[in-house]
Structure formats: C-alpha cells, structure tokens
Amino acid sequence: MTSGVLTFLGAAGTVTGSKFLYEEEGQRYLADCGLFQGEAAWRRRNWDDFPVDPASLRAVVLTHAHLDHCGYLPALVRQGFQGPVICSESTATVASIVLRDAAHLQEEDAEHARAGGYSRHNPPLPLFDTADAERAIALFQPVGDRAIELPGGTTVRLHRAGHILGSTFAVLERNGHRLLVSGDLGRQQHPLLRPPVTPPAVDAIVVESTYGNRKHAPLDRERLGRLITATAHRGGVTLIPAFAVDRTAIVLHTLAGLAHDGLIPHLPVFVDSPMALAALNAYRTAIQEKAPELRPDLVGTDDPFDPGDLRLVHSAEESQRLNSPGRPCIIVSASGMATGGRVLHHLTHQLPDRRNTVLLTGFQVPGTRGRSLLDGATSVKIHGRYVPVRAQVTDLPEFSAHADSDELVDWLAASPEPPQTVYVVHGEPDARQALADRIRKELGWLAVAPQHSERVRLW
Numbered sequence: 001m002t003s004g005v006l007t008f009l010g011a012a013g014t015v016t017g018s019k020f021l022y023e024e025e026g027q028r029y030l031a032d033c034g035l036f037q038g039e040a041a042w043r044r045r046n047w048d049d050f051p052v053d054p055a056s057l058r059a060v061v062l063t064h065a066h067l068d069h070c071g072y073l074p075a076l077v078r079q080g081f082q083g084p085v086i087c088s089e090s091t092a093t094v095a096s097i098v099l100r101d102a103a104h105l106q107e108e109d110a111e112h113a114r115a116g117g118y119s120r121h122n123p124p125l126p127l128f129d130t131a132d133a134e135r136a137i138a139l140f141q142p143v144g145d146r147a148i149e150l151p152g153g154t155t156v157r158l159h160r161a162g163h164i165l166g167s168t169f170a171v172l173e174r175n176g177h178r179l180l181v182s183g184d185l186g187r188q189q190h191p192l193l194r195p196p197v198t199p200p201a202v203d204a205i206v207v208e209s210t211y212g213n214r215k216h217a218p219l220d221r222e223r224l225g226r227l228i229t230a231t232a233h234r235g236g237v238t239l240i241p242a243f244a245v246d247r248t249a250i251v252l253h254t255l256a257g258l259a260h261d262g263l264i265p266h267l268p269v270f271v272d273s274p275m276a277l278a279a280l281n282a283y284r285t286a287i288q289e290k291a292p293e294l295r296p297d298l299v300g301t302d303d304p305f306d307p308g309d310l311r312l313v314h315s316a317e318e319s320q321r322l323n324s325p326g327r328p329c330i331i332v333s334a335s336g337m338a339t340g341g342r343v344l345h346h347l348t349h350q351l352p353d354r355r356n357t358v359l360l361t362g363f364q365v366p367g368t369r370g371r372s373l374l375d376g377a378t379s380v381k382i383h384g385r386y387v388p389v390r391a392q393v394t395d396l397p398e399f400s401a402h403a404d405s406d407e408l409v410d411w412l413a414a415s416p417e418p419p420q421t422v423y424v425v426h427g428e429p430d431a432r433q434a435l436a437d438r439i440r441k442e443l444g445w446l447a448v449a450p451q452h453s454e455r456v457r458l459w
Contacts, residue, residue: 004459007023013451014042016034018063028056031172032070038366054077057076063169065087066184073085077128078128082139083151087141093166098275099133101275106127106128153174160196161183161185164193179204179206181206182205190401192249192298212438213430217398228330232267237325237331238331239331240361243336244279249283267330269308307330320345323349337370352390358394361399409438421445422436429449
C-alpha cells in the first residue's frame with residue numbers, strides 16, 4: 001500500500017498563498033501556486049526558497065486565475081520548475097493576463113521603492129519579472145472537462161467551481177485514491193456564472209473557508225443606489241476598488257442594472273485597470289462563444305457591462321486626468337484590496353475629500369490597505385506617504401464571489417460519500433475553525449485546520 005502525503009505550503013493560517021504539495025511513490029505535484037498577500041510576515045514568505053526542488057515537481061494544477069492561487073508561478077519557474085501547468089481554457093486566458101500584470105507591478109513597485117528610497121534593500125528587486133511571467137505562461141496546458149494523465153502517472157480532472165471565469169476544483173487520483181482541492185468555490189447565485197458542480201466521492205478534501213464563519217446577505221440594490229446618488233449630489237466621486245478579474249465585471253453588471261432601473265443618476269463610469277479591461281474582454285468572448293459555465297440568462301444578451309456611459313481608460317495619461325475628474329462620476333479600478341495598481345493614485349487624490357465615497361466590494365485580507373480602510377483607519381500609507389482618510393468608506397460584502405458558510409457546508413454535504421478527512425484552509429483562523437466545527441457537528445466528518453508547512457498522510 002502506498003501512502004500519499006500532503007504538505008500545506010500556503011493558505012494554512014492565512015487566506016492567501018494557496019500551495020498544496022502532493023507526493024506519492026516518488027512523484028510530486030503542486031495544487032495551486034499562489035502568492036501570499038496582506039501582512040508583512042506572510043508576504044516575506046514569498047521570498048523564501050521553495051521547500052523542495054521546483055525541478056522535481058511533475059506538474060502544477062491551477063484551480064483558477066486569482067493571484068493568491070497562481071501568482072507564485074513565475075517565481076517557481078525562476079527557481080527551476082519546467083513541467084506542465086494544468087488548468088481550464090479560461091484560466092489559461094485570464095491567468096496570462098494576471099501574471100503579466102503582476103510582473104509589471106513587481107517591476108513598478110521596485111522602481112518606486114528605488115526612486116523614493118523607502119526600501120530596506122539596495123537596490124530593490126522584483127520577486128519576478130516579465131520574462132519569468134512569460135516563461136510560466138508558456139507552460140500552460142489547458143484541458144477540458146475530462147480526466148487526463150499527468151507526468152508520473154497521476155490523473156487529474158477539473159470541475160466547474162463557479163467562482164470566477166474558468167475557476168475549477170481539482171480531483172487528483174492515483175492507485176484508486178482521490179484527493180479533491182476546492183480552490184475557491186463560488187456562490188449559488190453568482191450574477192454571471194453557474195454554481196459549482198456537486199463534488200464526487202473522494203478520500204480527502206482540501207476546502208477553502210474564506211467566509212467559513214459568515215453568511216452573505218443579498219445585495220441591497222436600493223442602499224447601493226442611495227450611496228452613489230448621495231455622493232453625486234455632494235459633487236463627489238464614487239471610487240470602487242475592485243478585483244480586476246470577475247469583480248469588475250460583476251460591479252459593472254450591477255451598475256448597469258441600477259441605471260436601467262433608475263436607482264442611480266446618469267454618470268460616467270470609468271474602468272481604470274488594464275488588467276480589468278483585458279479580463280472584461282475575456283468575459284465578452286465567453287459570452288459570444290456561449291461558454292457553458294455562464295448563466296443561461298447571460299448568454300445571447302447585449303453588452304451586460306455597460307451602465308450607459310461606460311468609459312474604458314487605457315493610457316496612464318487618461319488615468320492621471322481622473323485624479324481630478326472635475327464632476328461626479330464612478331471610478332472602478334484595481335486592485336480590490338488596494339495593494340497596488342492604479343487605484344492607489346485614485347485613493348491618494350480621493351480619500352482626503354469628504355464629498356467622495358470609497359466602496360469596498362470584496363474580502364479585505366488583514367494587512368492590506370483595504371482592510372485598514374474597512375477597520376476605520378484615519379490615514380493610510382501609499383507610496384511612502386500618509387494620506388488622510390476623510391471620504392466616506394463603506395463595505396459591501398454582498399459582492400463577494402466566495403461561497404459563504406452555509407453554501408460551503410451544503411456543497412460538501414452533497415458528496416455521495418463522506419471523505420476520510422476534510423482539511424480546512426484558505427481562511428482567517430476564526431473562519432477556518434468555525435467551518436471545521438460545523439463540518440464535524442453537522443456532517444459528522446473528521447475536519448481539521450492544518451498549520452503552515454504541516455505534513456499529513458492522506459490515506
């Protein structure tokens with residue numbers, strides 16, 4: 001009998017950095033390859049050498065294209081990984097966008113630090129560069145909805161997860177044993193995507209717990225409309241930091257609905273994120289091609305992302321002009337947790353003005369500027385300088401594309417057989433423990449919350 005071993009190299013004790021090393025019969029595979037984000041103690045781990053020789057990995061399996069699930073891949077390639085990266089077709093498209101943007105931001109942040117003299121390192125260097133990102137992208141091997149054999153004999157099948165375009169959960173199988181890695185699971189009522197498919201019978205499950213201790217309320221469209229309308233009447237700007245992948249599309253789809261129903265005034269809506277624009281094109285292509293993961297009512301519609309005066313900002317010069325727009329408007333810009341990107345310049349200019357409103361539309365990881373704003377900070381540090389926070393800051397967690405605690409438990413309960421063990425990951429400590437407790441009490445399954453770098457026998 002063989003005994004598979006799983007090592008939790010990320011997303012254990014924190015929400016980010018998903019990396020799960022599966023080893024059996026001398027073969028090594030990595031499920032997800034994410035960057036740590038948020039608190040400095042976790043971000044510093046991005047610079048650690050990978051704990052095993054990256055060249056010894058037979059393959060990487062990506063569940064989806066968010067940075068905390070795919071963003072470490074260029075660094076892994078820089079350290080010697082050369083195997084295939086297995087993912088869905090849409091993940092290959094979107095992850096290419098994400099990795100190129102991440103490399104650009106790495107290089108840009110290093111240059112900002114050098115010019116501003118606020119780095120501890122001399123000279124400041126990026127974790128990876130554009131060349132590393134391109135080498136990683138060249139390794140993508142998109143697969144459809146079928147089981148494929150990986151180098152070394154393990155098979156993998158990707159199933160729809162309904163979180164973002166292309167998102168999947170992965171089932172790896174060897175010698176009759178099966179390991180399921182959930183990635184991030186979507187909601188039953190995602191406005192653009194169909195919900196996750198039912199999990200198959202497996203021996204072990206690695207499940208996310210981002211909202212493991214919370215339930216989502218339905219989006220209060222009237223409240224959102226009032227917030228935007230009141231800001232416009234003050235002569236202010238509504239600034240929406242939004243994840244470029246998926247969240248920007250959801251925000252625009254929602255704004256289009258509000259405009260159609262007369263719940264907000266006619267306002268120009270600027271999308272200022274090169275990555276968001278590229279991801280939006282990916283969504284439009286998926287709609288044109290009638291991708292099966294999309295909700296049926298979305299396929300065949302006119303542009304579902306245009307609120308009536310949609311303006312796509314491409315150049316840096318156009319972006320800079322938006323720092324002083326001179327009229328009420330809505331600006332949607334990345335990143336969603338204000339960790340980088342063009343939104344930082346907009347925050348620098350819009351936060352000090354009491355007329356403006358900042359709407360937070362997603363989970364804010366501890367240690368990010370977005371979390372500081374959510375927690376009521378009176379100032380935030382951007383590019384080495386403190387910026388006063390006088391604008392109204394409002395949280396809209398209803399926009400989350402993560403399954404909540406009820407949806408996670410219901411999804412697990414739909415499995416045809418109980419697994420031997422459920423490993424609860426990708427959540428803050430309270431959320432992970434709360435979900436593990438619910439799984440034990442309500443399903444009667446063994447559920448644990450592993451620690452960072454912990455190794456476990458799977459079977």
